[in-house]
Amino acid sequence: MQKSDLLFHAKWIITCEENNRVLENHALVIRDKKILDILPSTEARQKYAGSKEEHYNTHAITPGFINSHTHLAMNMFRGLSDDLELLDWLNNHIWPAEGKWLSHELVHDGSLLAMAELIRSGTTCFNDMYFFMDATAEAAEIACMRAHIGLHIIDVPTAYAKSVDENFAKALDFYQRYKKHEMIKLTMAPAHIYTVAIENLEKCNQLAHEYQLKINIHLQESPTEVAQSMKMHRKRPLQCLHEIGMVSPQLIAIHMTQINDADFAILQQTKPNIVHCPESNMKLVSGCCPVEMLMKHGINVALGTDGAASNNDLDMLGEMRTAALLGKITANDPAALSAVQALKMATLHGAKALGIDHYTGSLEAGKAADFIAIDMNQIESQPLYHPISQIVYAASRSQVTDVWVNGKQLLKNRQLTTLNEKELLEKAQMWRNRITTG
Amino acid sequence: MQKSDLLFHAKWIITCEENNRVLENHALVIRDKKILDILPSTEARQKYAGSKEEHYNTHAITPGFINSHTHLAMNMFRGLSDDLELLDWLNNHIWPAEGKWLSHELVHDGSLLAMAELIRSGTTCFNDMYFFMDATAEAAEIACMRAHIGLHIIDVPTAYAKSVDENFAKALDFYQRYKKHEMIKLTMAPAHIYTVAIENLEKCNQLAHEYQLKINIHLQESPTEVAQSMKMHRKRPLQCLHEIGMVSPQLIAIHMTQINDADFAILQQTKPNIVHCPESNMKLVSGCCPVEMLMKHGINVALGTDGAASNNDLDMLGEMRTAALLGKITANDPAALSAVQALKMATLHGAKALGIDHYTGSLEAGKAADFIAIDMNQIESQPLYHPISQIVYAASRSQVTDVWVNGKQLLKNRQLTTLNEKELLEKAQMWRNRITTG
Numbered sequence: 001m002q003k004s005d006l007l008f009h010a011k012w013i014i015t016c017e018e019n020n021r022v023l024e025n026h027a028l029v030i031r032d033k034k035i036l037d038i039l040p041s042t043e044a045r046q047k048y049a050g051s052k053e054e055h056y057n058t059h060a061i062t063p064g065f066i067n068s069h070t071h072l073a074m075n076m077f078r079g080l081s082d083d084l085e086l087l088d089w090l091n092n093h094i095w096p097a098e099g100k101w102l103s104h105e106l107v108h109d110g111s112l113l114a115m116a117e118l119i120r121s122g123t124t125c126f127n128d129m130y131f132f133m134d135a136t137a138e139a140a141e142i143a144c145m146r147a148h149i150g151l152h153i154i155d156v157p158t159a160y161a162k163s164v165d166e167n168f169a170k171a172l173d174f175y176q177r178y179k180k181h182e183m184i185k186l187t188m189a190p191a192h193i194y195t196v197a198i199e200n201l202e203k204c205n206q207l208a209h210e211y212q213l214k215i216n217i218h219l220q221e222s223p224t225e226v227a228q229s230m231k232m233h234r235k236r237p238l239q240c241l242h243e244i245g246m247v248s249p250q251l252i253a254i255h256m257t258q259i260n261d262a263d264f265a266i267l268q269q270t271k272p273n274i275v276h277c278p279e280s281n282m283k284l285v286s287g288c289c290p291v292e293m294l295m296k297h298g299i300n301v302a303l304g305t306d307g308a309a310s311n312n313d314l315d316m317l318g319e320m321r322t323a324a325l326l327g328k329i330t331a332n333d334p335a336a337l338s339a340v341q342a343l344k345m346a347t348l349h350g351a352k353a354l355g356i357d358h359y360t361g362s363l364e365a366g367k368a369a370d371f372i373a374i375d376m377n378q379i380e381s382q383p384l385y386h387p388i389s390q391i392v393y394a395a396s397r398s399q400v401t402d403v404w405v406n407g408k409q410l411l412k413n414r415q416l417t418t419l420n421e422k423e424l425l426e427k428a429q430m431w432r433n434r435i436t437t438g
Numbered sequence: 439m440q441k442s443d444l445l446f447h448a449k450w451i452i453t454c455e456e457n458n459r460v461l462e463n464h465a466l467v468i469r470d471k472k473i474l475d476i477l478p479s480t481e482a483r484q485k486y487a488g489s490k491e492e493h494y495n496t497h498a499i500t501p502g503f504i505n506s507h508t509h510l511a512m513n514m515f516r517g518l519s520d521d522l523e524l525l526d527w528l529n530n531h532i533w534p535a536e537g538k539w540l541s542h543e544l545v546h547d548g549s550l551l552a553m554a555e556l557i558r559s560g561t562t563c564f565n566d567m568y569f570f571m572d573a574t575a576e577a578a579e580i581a582c583m584r585a586h587i588g589l590h591i592i593d594v595p596t597a598y599a600k601s602v603d604e605n606f607a608k609a610l611d612f613y614q615r616y617k618k619h620e621m622i623k624l625t626m627a628p629a630h631i632y633t634v635a636i637e638n639l640e641k642c643n644q645l646a647h648e649y650q651l652k653i654n655i656h657l658q659e660s661p662t663e664v665a666q667s668m669k670m671h672r673k674r675p676l677q678c679l680h681e682i683g684m685v686s687p688q689l690i691a692i693h694m695t696q697i698n699d700a701d702f703a704i705l706q707q708t709k710p711n712i713v714h715c716p717e718s719n720m721k722l723v724s725g726c727c728p729v730e731m732l733m734k735h736g737i738n739v740a741l742g743t744d745g746a747a748s749n750n751d752l753d754m755l756g757e758m759r760t761a762a763l764l765g766k767i768t769a770n771d772p773a774a775l776s777a778v779q780a781l782k783m784a785t786l787h788g789a790k791a792l793g794i795d796h797y798t799g800s801l802e803a804g805k806a807a808d809f810i811a812i813d814m815n816q817i818e819s820q821p822l823y824h825p826i827s828q829i830v831y832a833a834s835r836s837q838v839t840d841v842w843v844n845g846k847q848l849l850k851n852r853q854l855t856t857l858n859e860k861e862l863l864e865k866a867q868m869w870r871n872r873i874t875t876g
Contacts, residue, residue: 079821079822079823079832082824083766083774084772084773085771113817116817117817120817121818282764282766283762283766283831285767285770285771311831312827312831312832313831313832324521325717325721326720328521329720329726333523333723334521334523334722335521335522377863379558379859379863380559380835382863382867382870383514383866383873384870385518385870385873386517389517389520390516390517393721393750393751394516394750396834396835396836398834398836421817425815425817428820429821431821432820432821432822432823435823436823
């Protein structure tokens with residue numbers, strides 16, 4: 001008999017390893033923030049007798065979802081303007097709103113509101129890109145989430161930094177303070193090729209190499225972006241980045257809705273990670289990333305919601321479903337982007353993109369205790385023939401009952417444990433009143 | 439002072455009339471199953487003093503959703519087989535399962551399960567097409583929903599009827615028994631042009647004229663259907679129906695993902711109703727109905743989920759959202775198929791398609807008390823700038839708290855009043871066990 005911290009018995013455990021397994025009536029054994037074992041419940045009761053036991057009799061336990069592209073603070077602009085084209089939406093709505101309201105306070109409150117939404121829908125880890133990174137990092141520490149925060153670089157002056165040099169200075173300062181944090185990891189995050197000059201992209205690349213950071217960038221999100229690059233550089237954005245040596249497995253290319261043969265050749269050769277954001281891409285008519293084709297060629301594709309201003313939620317269950325549906329019509333093949341693939345994009349593939357798949361993204365002994373329980377005994381999920389189909393195609397976020405990150409419970413029977421829901425709703429109302437009357 | 443039954447005070451009332459209004463702090467006044475008045479809450483308290491009052495202080499009240507295309511009983515096959523092409527899915531999975539399990543009992547239990555899902559997600563009226571119509575009608579009477587049930591005609595022998603003649607005989611018998619029902623309305627429902635011979639379609643058309651019924655048919659759902667018709671009839675399906683005089687405002691053409699210029703000319707001339715089922719069409723890669731273009735040309739487009747076996751839910755909130763997202767990429771215009779249009783497709787346009795817009799589909803004095811309350815004071819719906827944007831792009835079905843049909847409350851603070859949730863879950867499990875072991 002061995003001592004262990006906690007046994008979680010579940011109707012189903014879905015591991016999301018490379019060779020995914022759906023285990024029935026198994027137990028997840030957690031010790032010291034980590035997964036110690038996964039084995040049949042009957043065996044677990046003997047091998048780990050004396051442990052504290054929890055029962056998810058009608059639930060599926062899966063890895064926590066990894067939202068690989070967010071702008072969390074933009075939750076405060078959710079639904080402010082809809083049904084508009086990307087650059088119209090940015091130039092005439094979002095950037096003016098940011099110009100007026102961007103502040104440490106807005107980012108802090110917006111990030112906390114977003115994290116509450118993430119936790120309530122089963123997301124345990126996010127990859128954020130926004131201004132006032134300190135405010136998001138503080139929020140992540142309060143929420144106890146696993147966070148990836150981009151060192152945000154943009155040439156355009158903002159309320160956060162008057163120049164690109166000030167952005168670099170603040171990024172370096174932020175890096176020094178958070179580089180050894182257990183739960184908050186950093187990436188380099190130049191915003192777009194059309195808002196960061198090539199020499200500054202090169203500087204980002206150097207810093208990323210020096211600090212061994214992944215690089216995040218919105219890339220070939222829309223036809224307009226590609227056309228602007230062709231006009232300015234006589235090259236497509238991916239080619240520009242490739243020529244400065246930025247395209248490699250260290251790159252996280254966000255969106256990539258525009259891929260021609262030359263792009264595809266670069267992708268095949270260099271194997272960057274791609275983050276697919278189907279709902280944002282559809283809403284802004286940015287284009288459709290050919291996910292199935294990329295995955296078939298061994299390119300890692302993760303899943304992100306993008307910011308709530310262009311989605312308008314941070315619901316990874318809904319995003320998986322949209323990814324599966326859009327993936328099929330993009331590939332013109334109803335067998336493309338199956339439910340299993342969508343679930344892996346939202347878990348293991350996200351961890352790979354962020355370079356953390358050695359400790360999270362799937363349920364395996366030795367990995368961190370980042371997992372969620374989804375109640376399948378609901379009218380909307382019955383009868384149940386295949387749990388993964390039901391999770392991707394029929395379940396909704398409200399069926400996520402419990403969420404654990406690094407062995408700590410952040411959602412307990414639908415109640416947040418680290419965040420105060422009532423306070424967050426009041427803060428959201430306050431910001432709504434400010435923004436609409438201001 | 440006038441006597442009234444009930445005052446519903448709400449933060450927002452969204453009327454979904456032709457000229458939609460979003461009213462703040464208004465009251466909906468209900469008397470004798472009908473809407474008597476809609477007016478500011480302060481005025482309502484004076485004008486209708488002494489009435490019983492209910493308060494939806496953080497809610498939006500909207501018309502109940504109308505799901506314009508369902509196969510309710512197929513809820514029992516939800517998730518049985520996914521990620522397959524339409525005809526493979528039908529021929530090798532769904533039709534064999536139906537061949538084995540189709541019965542009055544399955545349809546009764548499946549319809550009840552589906553109605554529980556409909557009510558829990560704010561749908562008050564559905565338009566169904568399936569075998570064993572009696573079983574669905576009985577379920578609708580138990581659930582107290584507003585039902586449209588198709589007189590189902592198919593040439594193929596089934597467990598329900600051995601021949602098309604038996605289908606016609608059963609349809610006529612069903613018609614006689616339900617023709618004067620207050621809540622259950624009938625349509626003619628030949629299944630597809632490839633499962634019903636032209637002479638039988640003509641007979642359906644005659645009966646529909648004789649009984650003044652709308653005609654439902656799956657039409658130009660997929661490229662394969664069009665190709666088969668070209669091969670067999672040397673005409674596209676719409677043209678075939680047009681030549682027998684079936685295409686008119688009395689027709690409800692379901693799917694219509696394949697529309698060429700000749701089809702469009704017929705549609706403009708004849709003005710049938712179209713039911714768009716975006717999630718089913720995406721999942722089966724049937725095609726994309728050009729909704730924005732049709733609506734701009736004055737063709738009424740309603741919204742349906744299709745059956746849960748190809749969706750895999752009956753969630754009209756999710757369907758509206760997918761319709762808006764898919765509508766934009768289909769039109770290649772992010773301003774296409776706005777949130778307001780999506781909401782109208784799910785309400786007034788559905789009522790128009792079914793020919794019941796004179797008494798439901800919008801909130802107006804004199805119409806039936808078919809309405810729902812959606813709680814917007816949730817982390818996922820805040821801050822709130824525009825209620826319709828939040829409903830379509832961010833809310834989920836679990837935020838629907840209360841549902842009223844014809845003045846009767848079917849969902850009360852998330853609890854079903856006419857159906858027993860526990861019993862339905864047990865029945866679903868029983869069917870799951872039968873179907874998987876059988």
